[in-house]
Amino acid sequence: MKNKTQNISHEKFKESLMEDSAFRHEYEKLETEFQIARQIIGARIKQKISQQELADKVGTGQAVISRLEGMSGKPSISLLERVARALGIKIYLTIQ
Secondary structure, eight states: OOOOOOOOOOOHHHHHHHHHHHHHHHHHHHHHHHHHHHHHHHHHHHTTTTTTHHHHHHHHHHHHHHHHHOSSSSSHHHHHHHHHHHHHHOOOOOOO
C-alpha cells in the first residue's frame, strides 16, 4: 500500500509550530535578522543586481552579503548603513 502524502499550507504548518512555546521563542528571537535579510534581498532583487554587484558597491566580499542575506551572523550598524547607501535605501529603526 502506498503512503499518502498530506499537503499542508505554509501558514497552517507555521501556526502548528508556533503552538510550541520553545519554538515560538526561538522564532521571535530571529525576527529582526529576518526582517533585515528580507528587505535587503527585496531591494537587491528590485534593482536586479547580484550579491557580487552589491558587494562591489559596498566595498566588501560577496560572502559577506550572502551571510547577511542568510541571517548568518550579526551585522554591524556600519555594514547595514553601507549596504543601505549602496542600494539607495534608508534604514529606519523602530523600538516597540
